[in-house]
Amino acid sequence: MLAVGYDAQGVQIPGSWPFVALWILSGVVVLGLVLICLGMGNRAGLEENFKAASAPGVCMMLSAAALFVCALVQLLDKPDLFTTLVSILGLGGASALAYSGYLRLSGKASGPAGMLVCLYLAALLICRFRGWSADPLLGDYCFELLAVVASMVAAYQLAGFPLGKGRRRASIFCSMAAVFFSCISLADSGWTNRLFFAAMILWQLTGCCSLAKPAPRRRKLGGGFEEAQETENGEDAT
Template identity: 25%
Template sequence: MQKKIVYPALAVLLGGVGFALRRWELATAFEETGLVTPGMPSTLALIALSAIVGILCALLGWSRRNVDYGDYDTAFAAKDCSLFMGAVVLSAFFLLGAAALKLTGIPTAYREAAALAAQGSGGNPAMTMLLPILMAALSAAAGICVLVTGRNAYRGEPTGKYSSLVLMPAYLCCVWLIAAYQNRAADPVIQDYIYELLAIICVLLSVYYLSSFAFETSKAGRALCFSLLAVYFSMTTLADAHDWATMALYGFGILYPLTMSAVLLSKTGKPREKKGAGDTEETEETPNEG
């Protein structure tokens, strides 16, 4: 079986196992007080599986560290591949759906923040709306950018070097990570949200290293490693309680890295040229004499 199918399929399979183990952990390892019972089999099994997945992804990334897949347009070209385009469109719809859901939830969130402020237990309601509004705007912008870059790859048109289009999902993930940590910062039980944060971090690193192909600093090994880790951890944390907007973001965090890693794995690439001493040192010219 082709490697472009094996590795992504394995990530999905292990993500499904991680989801099942997380559901088991939530059902058995957490007490009514919200604290975690140490040493539970479900917790140890999920930790062991996550460590194994991390090692496997790191080994895959290490094996591709010196492979050159070319620039962004070459590495992710998928001309006339309808399966690729369908996956990209669905990924973009996840982002656009997350933006719409974020916007529809803002009035309710504002009323709750205003009620807390009236009781003296909250801050300025307008400031609490800043992150949700920013998340909605960036989700919509990232969705449009994913559509444009995917269409270019499908049609064989260039996205171009140093394109800001490929960076928009990374900007979104930065704000997403901040918002997620802000919501969980007061929770003393790290086991409550550790897989959620790991998923967001891996999605962020995935889209960051995928975008590096457009900036002459491509890191194929890291892109593949974190893309497949993003699939695993995003599927695992789906077992947790999330609102619909966050679920849509995790849908993007699963489908987009999975699609891009499959496209990258379908390319052969070539060994990266190593710079010799003569490539980094300037040759001194001898002044003319006489």
């Protein structure tokens, strides 16, 4: 796409087949995700969706380390005041994500930490859009825009699970959309951008895999507990 979608001056060729094919692929993927998620349960609890596990916790901490590096590099570039504030918020968001990964090792989570990550992504979206808006060619930044938006909404959805307000279907959809658009955005130039989107892929894929198979609920019967049968879509059988 990069070889035939741009002219000799590096300007995007409108209507070139690689971009058209990529948009068609994106539409098919998004539609497929919608259909898949509609058939899933919508379990909202933390313990049933995010069991204690070492691999997800380590992956979250690795993603946090990558985000920390990206924010630090941006801060050291001595940007304007708003970008500086966003970079500082990024350091806090990366630390919050690392803390969430540490808690995940024992099956715990922190709603405020998750919301801090969401807040950072929202601020980053505003910061980056200031630069994107000066580009008249939507194709130059549309997939990066969609990747950041999907990651931000996914972070918001995931932050609801510690409060018992999680939405499993919406979380899986947003996480997988973030993974897809971040994979496309890896083709962008700049190692910090690639590191950022690689971190999004690792983090969101980890969350999605955790949500794919929730633990069966346990119901109290006659003073004891008995595990409920679970259907394939993640809901309890009656």
